[in-house]
Amino acid sequence: MAPGRRISLGKHTNEVATASPGTVTELLRAWSDGDDRALERLVPLVEAELRRLARGYMRRERREHTLQVTALVNEAFLRLTGARQLRWQDRAHFLGITARLMRRVLVDHARARGYEKRGGGLQKMTLDELVAAVAPDPALNLLDLDRALETLATVDPRKSQVIELRFFGGLSVDETAVVLQVSADTVKRDWRLAKLWLLRELEGDPK
């Protein structure tokens, strides 16, 4: 065998994907208690599990329901923790976590695949197609949206949360209202105005 050539037929497995169920429960608790570093460690675990679930979901040819993010994330948590049922402080808490996680997972996914660099040719694919579907400007990408939301959060945190819950969490107006403990009308108004604000932020003033 030529020097320097290694035959490595064994499987290399990413170590994060093998965290124990206990770890995940622990991380969830820590995060709920306000430890943001726990979220950092949680996201890759959840992402890996979500990918497995998503693949299974996409393989099923006939789907009876459209996929709810909350169901997807709940399933991921159940699998990760090995629990039959997850005990949350309350449903609102779970919904909030779900939306935050999904946002982080998708954004990390985009970031990991080098979407920062524009004009990546073949690399620019699905995610931009997504944004093209949800935003008027096809050049818009998920990372820009994430940054705009961060900015919005500094000016008007509730509007940023409304977007996060409704878009990334897939929550209804009423669910969002429950999580944020405001009226449904407020959620609707925030939703309308936040979208205008984001679009201005993303597309800039035409002047």
Added chain:
Amino acid sequence: MTEAERRQRVEDICDDALRRAEEDDRAAFVVIACDGDEGLRQEVEALLLHAQRADKFLTASIGEVAANILADHCSSLAGRQFGVHQMLSLIGAGGMGEVYRAHDTKLNRDVALKVLPESFANDPDRLARFQREAQVLASLNHPNIAAIYGLQECDGVEALVLEFVEGPTLADRIARGPIPLDEALPIAKQIAEALEAAHEQGIIHRDLKPANIKVRDDGTVKVLDFGLARLTEPNGKARASECVTQSPTITSPAEASGIGMILGTAAYMAPEQAKGRLADRRSDIWAFGCVLFEMLTGQRVFTGATISDTMASVIKDDPPWDRLAADTPVVMRRLLRRCLAKEVKQRLQAIGEARIAIEQLLGGAQHEEEASGPTRHHLRRWIALATLLALVAGLNAGRLLKLNPNEAVVWLDVDLGLGPGTSLSTERTLIISPDGARLVYLASVSGGPPRLFSRRLDHPTATELQDTEGASWPFFSPDGQYVGFAARGKLNRISVDGGPVVRLGDRPQFLSGASWGEDSNIIVADRLNGLGRIPADGGALAPVIAPERGRTYAFPEILPGGKAVLFVATTPDGEGPNIEVLSFADHHRKTLVRGATTPHYLPSGHLLYGDKGTLFAVRFDVNRLETRGTAVPVLNGTPPERSGLFGFDVSHQGTLVYRKTGSGIMTVQWLESSGANKPLRAEPGIYANPRLSPDGQRLALTLIEGLRQDVWVYDERRDSMTRLTTGGFYSHPIWSPDGQYLVFTAGGSGMFWARADAAGQPQFLTLNRNSQVPSSFSPDGKRLAYTEFNILSRTNEIWTVPVEYTGGQLHAGTPEPFFATDFNAAAPAFSPDGRWLAYQSSASGRFEVSVQAFPAPASGQGVKGPISSRGGTSPVWSRSGRELLYRSGDRIMTVRYTEKGGLFVAEEPRVWAAKLGGLAFDLALDGKRLAVVTPVDSSEADRTEHDVVFLFNFFDYLQRLVPSR
């Protein structure tokens, strides 16, 4: 106003404005609401500018989108960490997945990562096999072979780790134009060396093409993706189409999508691969030839607009040799010719030979020789194609949509275009000439006897071959100029263009097939009397296989060269039918396939035969007379089987033809004269000779299974079938008047009898080499009328024999001829009072029904007949009234009769049932309904009975299913 208050004000105005539907209205509102505050107005309008787009913004169903993105792991891994590898960029995509350039952070080198499709990761068996084979490939170590380092898994994604080779591919290089010989030779030499090293380790590339050969700046050639084609096959085997669409190899991004990539693979596929056989090292040699040719000419050897066009070109076309530069050395020309020989055995056998030739050329050692001229092969192919097109043009085609001569197999349903009142006969009726240019078939006009028709496929109409009435068992001469057939007790031949019928000799009594050999001998099979040989110019029948009691024979087919004959036989202990082969030289005989019938040897090296409703093909070594490998079903359910006979024929150039008929499967139905019917025995089968018991409760019949036929009794009330015989050669049961026992035909052994309750074995009643078919008991049960085939006169005769049932045994006395006649009397039936005997005879040239007093008066008088007028067979007396029924074509007629002064007086026949829709029948006790053996799909058969199905290029189809070479 604070910043917060100002923002609140902006939002309020925006929100109010958004509620106003009309934009003009909205603009006016904003102006008023801002009340001259220009800054405020600008801020509000900057937001409202996006109002229209905002409606659809962020409204996608994130669940679906997220699932899509997350599931789509292969779409782009660039920038990610993948185990020890940092993914750098996507460098290509093939049918197998995407290929990335990645950096191995441990070994600090760049590698190519080929991401495997998800189907691998989800199939442990496939993955395990992949790993094993990848290990073998990883052992390949050659400077001209891009190495396979191993497999890497990360997050459920599997990737092959490959040596990363910089530089353009040979395809990129060729795209710039032909490569001069002196540059091409070193490249070719390195490719040959790579193949040589791999072949020595038993590894085949399987997908060599310019797109996976890299040429580095320093001139080093690296062949990529050795053996990967095989790795991607689901179970180690793949059909040609799959090989093409799943090409695993890297393609340049420009070609990465769509048809370009697929064509790029098909163009280098060897003919045997295109035909679906597994590749071996000689397939690589073919591809090497293609690459070499392409380097020198700048163009692909084989091209086509579609995959099938390209593959057809690979299989059929000669390479465009004239594209080679005039000064191309003869050594090179010869090398190319040998690499691109279509026939694997004619091709260069070892790539080392190519390397040596190239080294010769590099060393300047050139032996100028004459280049050979255009090949005959080309011409032959062209003729074959022209023939096909001529066929197609001439046919009265029902469906032409599927026709594409480039496709491997072409199905064609054709209406033969018979005139009104003409119908195809039911037995083996359709044969195709060896050259595939002519059909001969049996058809009858207006219910008359069958005649032969000949149809050149490039002519619009068929010609009736005169003087062939009553023909059966047609077969072609080897040159396709004559048709042999049986008629009027003789074996005959006639030119396919018509002309005099030449008598060759006597028709074997139970003719069951004939085959005309190249040595001008015809082998005939007699079901009960073995095989015989008769000269094609006429002469006596000489035995080839002597009859043996209990054995039956059918469907001979002389093999090419005339040294052996295939045939079908059953054994005395009831085994079979089996396909056997007899070698003429040493008279050695052996069984080839058990439980099979209707063998055809095909020049493609296959034996085609039928078994239980399905056609099978198996490789056949015609020299050793042995089958090879496993038989594979080729056409399930078609063509239809009838009495163990699969009604199809195959020409020597690969056209299979069969009649689209019903399945041959039948039920037994009750039919009333009104036409109403209901099932009597609904269980499908192949039935014949239905006979109702005297009490009307049971039905005796013959059940045909393959070549075997036995007598059964069906009890309608219990829905039970009781088998009376097991020998496989019994038929034509009739009931004794007391319903205690039945008498039936025992092949060529006379008549047997058995108890109706199946107690005890069948025993002989008469022993006779002539065929004896029992037909009717006298009402007192003391006399039996039957039909005997007289071998000397070659006609049917009616006989009666006294019988006595004593001590539980049936004994026969001395038979007496009932009606000495030379015109083929048969099917005698005693009247209910036993004083008359009805029968059919062909004194007038066709069968009519007559009635005669019984016993026949010495005066010879008392014959009444014929009582039918337009043909009549199968007379049956009503037991409830003074009526006699008979069959006329597909109608059942009835005749009322009276007796006056000892004379039989018949009225005019009337129609009893306008449409029998069946084959054989018996009349119920009440005279109101018939038990009819009815084809399951008789209505279907009516509609399609003139339809003939052609399969062109059948050999290619077979080759893909059952590779024979």
